[in-house]
Amino acid sequence: MSDFLLELRSEEIPARMQAGARADLERLFRAEMAAAGVSPGAIRVWSTPRRLALIACDLPLATEAVSEEAKGPPEGAPDQAIDGFCRKNGVTRDQLELRDVKGRNTYFAVIEKPGRAVADVLAEAIPAIVRAFPWPKSMRWGAASLSTESLRWVRPLSGVVALLDSDVVECEVGGVASGRLTRGHRFHSSGDIVIAGVADYAATLREAHVIVDHEERQNLIREQAAKVASDAGLTLVADEGLVIENAGLTEWPQPLLGRFDEAFLDVPPEVIQLSARTNQKYFVCEDSAGKLANAFVCTANIASSDGGAAIVDGNRKVLAARLSDARFFWEQDRKTSLEDHAKKLERITFHEKLGTVADKVERVAKLARWLATEGIVKAEESTPQAKVQLGNWAFDAAMQCKADLVTEMVGEFPELQGLMGGYYARAEGLPDAVADAIRDHYKPVGQGDDVPTAPVTVAVSLADKLDTLVGFFQIDEKPTGSKDPFALRRAALGILRLILDNRLRVSMFDLIANAAHSGKSDDKGQDIASFLIERLKVQQRDANIRHDMIDAVITVEQRGDTVRMVNRTAALQSFMETEDGTNLLAGYKRAANILRKEGWEDTAERVARTGDEDPMENVDDPQMRAIYAQRGASGGLSYTPEAAEKALIDALDAAEPQAATAIEAEDFAAAMAALASLRAPIDRFFEEVTVNADEEIKRTTRLGLLARFRAAVHNVADFSRIEG
Structure with a gap:
């Protein structure tokens, strides 16, 4: 076994490119070795401003001989086809073998590839690696650069060290021949340095004031x-x-x-x-x-x-x-007030279809005031005066939150937008709440960024992100695939984090409608809500909440209250992780399958719409009558129910109102507990009761009982969406 060293030396490699270059060098080297049937041991890759270096350990001295077969045309094929097959595989007709393939003689070429010295493999691999190197930016140089086919490298390539143990692997790339000579530190060392062998590389360079290990x-x-x-x-x-x-x-x-x-x-x-x-x-x-x-x-x-x-x-x-x-x-x-700076925003186009940045600021200010005065973002005090003050501060902060975009400081350092606005606001004596909102209204920017909690800041930040998301959806500039030029996914995640971290109790549809300044939700509003739901799934997945649990809740959660949806989903997932949840899901799916076969697919929704009305007088559909016949079973049924049947009816009579009351009170754990009480009765029902009884009235009534059971479960969550 041998060790191999490759050093590619050039002028300064930009620091930002070095990590990628190290990864590319290892990847390309491994690919070349794999193609030749060579399996190296450990590989180390280093970089300095003037060199990339790779050391591969435990390389064999030679590759193994291999025999490969290639299937050709059948016997009797045109000579042109057979000759072409021979040329492609480097054999003559005499070397072809005939074999039976599904009853037909077919030509095969057996190609013997002898083993090769690994030094020869490396000599071919080095130029291939250099020429295939994917630098983000590269250049050509010297007289050869007149041709577009000339070598490209990040900076002019000046040296190649290629050693297999202590022997030079001879090759040439772009007019640069390999050898064992390199250069040390630009100032602390002069002249060529000889690398005696792979093992001496790092120590030899260290003596020349180069620490090669990044x-x-x-x-x-x-x-x-x-x-x-x-x-x-x-x-x-x-x-x-x-x-x-x-x-x-x-x-x-x-x-x-x-x-x-x-x-x-x-x-x-x-x-x-x-x-x-x-x-x-x-x-x-x-x-x-x-x-x-x-x-x-x-x-x-x-x-x-x-x-x-x-x-x-x-x-x-x-x-x-x-x-x-x-x-x-x-x-x-600071010689100009933020208010006067803000007037210059009329010169900056936000988007040709959405107006200037000044137009955006006005929309954000109105929306921020609504969020504050409507009590969505809570003031520290709940008095009407406090809400008005909060609304005024939110409006003022929003009107000036983008003003620093036209300042000299942010022009020089764009990364300081928002932050400098906060400093300028404080310097001119604006309230701390307003200055803080101007400073932090971009937050949260990324997944690890802090989420604002100050009421004024929350109002302005939420309004800013809502305006961006809704505005671009209104002009049909939606994210597609991996493309999201206006960072709408990030805006959506920011909206959700602001809502959830601050426990804002508001309908998603109300937020969208007010951001659209329409007062109502339309088709685009539904698209935006769906987009937010998809982002919610992504966010909750990071919190180990399953997507099917969210789907099961969204189907029945009509209010669009994000906090309520997340709480309900967490309670559902906790319930489904228990034995009661698992068994209830199995009973639900069994009931749903029976109902589907009998054509009762939509009964649950019909039950939910009917509510507490008396269907015995107002509904002619026998299926609907059967669903409600179990209520007050002693007088509602035309036959005496079996014990297990009566037990399920009684359990439903108790669980339905308990679950409904718990859901209204947002005690979702109690709602799941009410569902858990149905687990034993539904299991017993399937064990002891024949659903498809011979008597029509019993069969219909029992199907109605299963439909009622399914509807009771659906009032808590749509179990049909749950996997497993």
């Missing part, structure tokens, strides 16, 4: 950056993305602490952190009180003789220039 560099940056901050009495603000990026920018990382002018701390801390991170790839620090400190940690790529003093000073000057720009934006933006 994970080792990440650990070093993570630990040393925290240490230099701690040594100064500070705490590093953790940023794993920045750790990975700095590791992708350096081969010999050296974290260094620097300071900037305290006067810059007047700028919001998020601005400082974003400016340092985005523009300079610096970490920031906090003091013992948890406030942003006037310190940063940069990651140098060299170990300098002065301990990094010159590097820190240079980075401090660059950061100072960035922070000066940020402070200028902060001061300029």
